[in-house]
Amino acid sequence: xxxxxxxxDANATEPLxxxxxxxxxxxxDVPGNPSSVHNEGRAAxxxxxxAREAIAARFGAPAANLVFTSGxxxxxxxxxxxxxxxxxxxxxxxxxxxxxxxxxxxxLPVDRKGVADLDALAALSADGEPALVCLMLANNETGVxxxxxxxxxxxxxxxxxxxxxxxxxxxxxxxxxxxxxxxxLAISSHKLGGPAGVGAVLFGSxxxxxxxxxxxxxxxxGWRAGTPPLPAIAGFAAAAExxxxxxxxxxxxxxxxxxxxxxxxxxxxxxxxxLPNTTCLVQPDVPAMAQVMAxxxxxxxxxxxxxxxxxxxxxxxVLAAMGLGPLAGCGIRVSLPWNAAEADAEAxxxxxxxxxxxxxxxxxxAA
Ligand code: PLP
Numbered sequence: 260x261x262x263x264x265x266x267x268d269a270n271a272t273e274p275l276x277x278x279x280x281x282x283x284x285x286x287x288d289v290p291g292n293p294s295s296v297h298n299e300g301r302a303a304x305x306x307x308x309x310a311r312e313a314i315a316a317r318f319g320a321p322a323a324n325l326v327f328t329s330g331x332x333x334x335x336x337x338x339x340x341x342x343x344x345x346x347x348x349x350x351x352x353x354x355x356x357x358x359x360x361x362x363x364x365x366x367l368p369v370d371r372k373g374v375a376d377l378d379a380l381a382a383l384s385a386d387g388e389p390a391l392v393c394l395m396l397a398n399n400e401t402g403v404x405x406x407x408x409x410x411x412x413x414x415x416x417x418x419x420x421x422x423x424x425x426x427x428x429x430x431x432x433x434x435x436x437x438x439x440x441x442x443x444l445a446i447s448s449h450k451l452g453g454p455a456g457v458g459a460v461l462f463g464s465x466x467x468x469x470x471x472x473x474x475x476x477x478x479x480x481g482w483r484a485g486t487p488p489l490p491a492i493a494g495f496a497a498a499a500e501x502x503x504x505x506x507x508x509x510x511x512x513x514x515x516x517x518x519x520x521x522x523x524x525x526x527x528x529x530x531x532x533x534l535p536n537t538t539c540l541v542q543p544d545v546p547a548m549a550q551v552m553a554x555x556x557x558x559x560x561x562x563x564x565x566x567x568x569x570x571x572x573x574x575x576x577v578l579a580a581m582g583l584g585p586l587a588g589c590g591i592r593v594s595l596p597w598n599a600a601e602a603d604a605e606a607x608x609x610x611x612x613x614x615x616x617x618x619x620x621x622x623x624x625a626a
Contacts, residue, residue, distance in 0.1 A: 265559045265603040269450075269536060269596035270399050270427055275494075276452035276597065282497035283454065286490040293487060294478065306489050310496035317499045318425070318446060319435025320461035326482040327492055330458040331426045332357040333472065334445035335393075337460055337482070338422045341470035342391045346420060349383050350393040351375040351405065352580035355424060358393045359576070367394070372531035373403035373581045380410060384417035391420045396428035396439075400577040400592050401528035402537025404428070411440030420465070426450050426458075430502025430597075431534050436461050446499075448491065452597055453498030457491040508595045509535035511604035515593055516540070518608035522615045527578055527590055536595040540611075541578070541586050545618050550591050553618060557610040561593050 266274065286306055291299030293307045308322070315322040328334045335357040339348065343361065350363035353373060365383050368376045375394060384390055392414050397404050407423055414421040423441040425434045430451040436444045442463045449455035460482075468481075475484025512535060516526050519540040527539035542550060547563035554561055563575075574588030583590070593607065 262558050263602075263606070265606045266596060267593045267599070267603060267607060268560045268562050269599075270402075270592060270594035271562055272449045272455060273430075273452040273498075274596050274598055275454065276498050276501050278501040279448075279453045279494040279498040283490040283494040286493035289489060293489070294476070303489055306493055307487055310492045313496040314446075314459060314499045315461060318429065318444060318461055319437040319439075320444070320463065323480075324462040326460045326462075326479045327487055328458050328460060328483060329456055330449070331355075331424065331445045331447035332458075334447070334458050334460040335422075335424060336361075337470075337472050338443050338445070339391070339393075340472050341467055342420055342422075346389045346391040348391045348393065349380070349419075351395065353398050353400075353403075353577045354393055354395055355399060355426070358395075358424060363393070369580050371582055373398060373401050373528040373577065374531050375405050375410070377406060377409055377413060381413055381417075384413060384419050387417075389418060389420075390414075391422060393422045393424065395424040395426075396434060397425075397432070397534050397537075398528070398577060399427045400575055400590070401531075401539040401581075402427070402534035402594075403528040404432070404532040404534065407439050407441065414442075415440065427534060427537070430499065431505050431536060433504065436463055448495035448498060451495070451498040451502045453495040454491045457488060457495045459495075502597065505595075505597055506535050508597075508599060511595055511599055511601065512536060512538050512593075514604045515607050515611075519611050522612035524611075524615075527581060527583065536599075538593050539578070539590045540593060541583065541590040542615055543586060543589060544622070545589055545615060547575075547589055547591050549618055550589075550614060553614045554591075554607075554610060557614060559607055559610055561591050563591055 291303035293304040312322040315325040348363040349365045351367040420442045422443045424445045426447045428434050429446045444461045447458040524540040524542045551563045578587035578590050
């Protein structure tokens, strides 16, 4: 009999929702290209625009202000491309690599709980130079929620553009570009339970012209050329409709945390407002990658830091920014998917103390 598996790595990618699968299968049978004027093209255009409307409404922006991309990496890059040339980029130190890779001019520090320092943001913005501020809504490694609405008020005061990476918050907590007061928002389908390979930028009321990373046929109102992937976009929209928050996961997360704390772990970001599905467990002296591999052998899928950097054994830049020092290499991320069951939390609670004891014994023998 195959041993049971417990998938607790939703922040890397959520399992596909049945609504998304069904919408994709329907869209696969729509033969037209949305740019064609004939009947089939118009039918394809309807699928595309219905999806645009559903996703935009879900995340508090007008449909005309949504640009489909290949995912949030591209969505973040597109905003930087459109604004980064004329504005100084200020990003929080705990942003995703898709924001940090292009080296912001200034990094906003975070406190021990992982919350961005808004006094530092005010000080950096006050010099009058136009800025593009990048602040994520929820951190992918710790689930810590940032004070985005307060940051938006500051940005408005100083004439800065606020871009919010809402990838991990979307579908898990309420997310609305207009309520947050942000200027742009990045979201990703596969973090909502849709397919990978599609995402979007939503723009607020400040008009900026198209500044495509991929020029060509003028699709997406000139923002992104290329024939849009209708089945993926339809799946994205269905997932966005179906993902209506996950407060029920908080109890399972708390159960997991209690077991880990009893086995010597601490929770990164404890005391801050956090996503209900995410916890980052720091076990002193036990390398994160060894923990991930040992848990995998026990049937449990978790990750060390961000998924895109798994495989690289470097310590987490998020935990380092929170001042964890050498402990930054000892944190694992447990992220419950939308369809997590009690059995998953129970399996983790049983496996974690055994894993820690085994690794500690092995470390003593090796010393
Ligand atoms: N931003 C955050 C916070 C993420 O967690 C991720 C993916 O892990 C991304 C951006 C990139 O998203 P995508 O996989 O759609 O490119």
